[in-house]
Each structure stands twice: as structure tokens, then as C-alpha cells.
Amino acid sequence: MKRSRQRIKAGMILLCFLAFYPGTAAGGEAVSVTSPAISAQNIEYQYQEGFYSQKISKKLKKRMRGVSYQKNPNIQFSDLRYLRVLHYNFKGKVKSGEMVVNKSIAKKTLKLFYELYQIQYPIQRMELIDNYGADDVKSMEKNNTSCFCYREVDGKEKLSRHALGKAIDINPRINPYVYFGYVSPSNGRSYAQRDSRKCKGKYKDYMIHKNDRVYKIFMKYGFRTWGGNWNYEKDYQHFQCE
Numbered sequence: 563m564k565r566s567r568q569r570i571k572a573g574m575i576l577l578c579f580l581a582f583y584p585g586t587a588a589g590g591e592a593v594s595v596t597s598p599a600i601s602a603q604n605i606e607y608q609y610q611e612g613f614y615s616q617k618i619s620k621k622l623k624k625r626m627r628g629v630s631y632q633k634n635p636n637i638q639f640s641d642l643r644y645l646r647v648l649h650y651n652f653k654g655k656v657k658s659g660e661m662v663v664n665k666s667i668a669k670k671t672l673k674l675f676y677e678l679y680q681i682q683y684p685i686q687r688m689e690l691i692d693n694y695g696a697d698d699v700k701s702m703e704k705n706n707t708s709c710f711c712y713r714e715v716d717g718k719e720k721l722s723r724h725a726l727g728k729a730i731d732i733n734p735r736i737n738p739y740v741y742f743g744y745v746s747p748s749n750g751r752s753y754a755q756r757d758s759r760k761c762k763g764k765y766k767d768y769m770i771h772k773n774d775r776v777y778k779i780f781m782k783y784g785f786r787t788w789g790g791n792w793n794y795e796k797d798y799q800h801f802q803c804e
């Protein structure tokens with residue numbers, strides 16, 4: 563396909579350019595790509611430059627198998643898509659993040675993150691949970707934003723929406739899970755105080771609140787369930803769709 567070949571060429575030129583002139587792309591922002599040169603020829607759908615989806619490659623299957631992906635009757639690799647999106651980090655730098663989601667929500671998730679990028683909502687990091695051995699606590703402690711992980715809801719015999727790639731945990735350290743006195747991750751304890759005027763956390767301005775702009779973007783793209791709306795247990799990082 564000519565178009566994609568041209569795109570690869572253009573991408574390679576851009577990468578070379580960035581290697582020599584870091585800090586000159588995207589309106590003067592440095593773009594640092596967390597994974598090595600992306601196999602751009604496998605793009606299935608591109609929404610905007612830097613925002614695209616791919617089928618799960620052989621290499622990625624190897625990375626996920628036995629980690630975030632377990633053999634199961636509910637979801638296959640073919641039901642999932644690998645996304646790359648640009649996002650700002652807490653230092654105002656533009657990064658390329660990665661995420662695995664259900665293919666049924668791949669396009670709208672790209673659009674959602676494009677809107678977050680446009681409003682410059684900072685996301686500290688966006689890596690597959692496989693980088694943390696699929697350990698949710700370790701991933702949350704690093705404030706890692708992620709989606710797919712085949713696991714059951716703790717203590718319940720029900721599949722988590724994460725197991726279907728239909729739930730996103732965003733900036734989990736500053737949007738922790740809170741159940742009475744219990745806070746997870748524990749290094750997000752100061753963010754259990756959701757009143758920005760009282761919260762002592764350094765990044766309190768980026769906590770998610772009901773009806774704020776981040777909340778509205780998730781709602782707009784069909785992530786209608788927010789853990790912050792739950793009655794007793796509050797999961798401020800968690801948005802899911804049906």
C-alpha cells in the first residue's frame with residue numbers, strides 16, 4: 563500500500579530529524595517515544611498523527627502471554643487492539659503512550675485520548691501492565707495509566723471490565739481506590755482527600771472530579787461508569803464502558 567509506505571518513509575525522516583533535533587516537534591515540544599521505532603506498516607487505523615491502532619502482533623503476544631493475557635474462554639488476542647497515543651506528562655513534555663483495549667472501543671479510545679491531549683491533561687505514564695508483571699499495585703504505584711489485564715475482580719467471581727479491555731484506570735496514584743480507611747495504591751493516600759483545597763498532594767490539580775472536563779470526555783465516548791460515583795468503595799481512576 564503506497565500510502566502507508568509513504569507514511570513509513572515520512573515517519574523515518576521525522577524520527578531521524580527528532581534524533582538530531584530533539585525538542586522541535588509538535589510545536590516545540592520534545593516527543594519521546596517510549597518504545598523503539600514503531601512498526602508503522604502494521605497500522606490498522608490512524609485517527610491523527612501519533613494516534614493509531616494495530617492488531618496484536620506476534621511480538622506483542624509474546625510480551626503479553628502469561629502476563630496480562632491468560633488463556634481463557636472470554637477474550638482472544640483477535641478481540642484486542644494495541645494503541646499508541648500522544649499525551650502530556652507532568653513536566654509538560656509530549657510522550658507516546660501505549661495501551662491495549664477491546665477492538666470494539668479502539669477508535670473511540672483514540673479519539674478520547676486525542677481530546678485529553680488537546681486539553682493538555684497530563685498523564686504521568688502509559689505503559690502496558692506487562693511492564694509491571696501484570697501487578698496492578700505496582701502499576702498503580704507508578705501512576706501508570708492502563709486498560710487491559712485479564713483478571714477477576716478481587717474477591718468476586720466476576721470478570722473485571724479490564725479483563726475485556728473495556729475499563730481504563732487513569733493516573734491511578736492521584737485517583738486512588740478508596741474504601742473507608744483503605745487506600746490503594748498506598749502511596750496515593752494523600753489523594754484520598756478529594757477536596758483540592760485540603761489535599762496536600764503535589765498533583766492535586768489533576769485529580770478527577772465529577773463533571774470536570776476529563777470526566778466529560780470519558781462520558782462523551784461511552785465510558786459511562788466512573789468508580790468515583792460508586793457508593794461505598796470509590797475507584798477514582800476507573801472508567802468503564804458496557
Ligand SMILES: [Zn+2]
Pocket residue numbers: 724729730731797799800801
Ligand atoms: Zn479499574
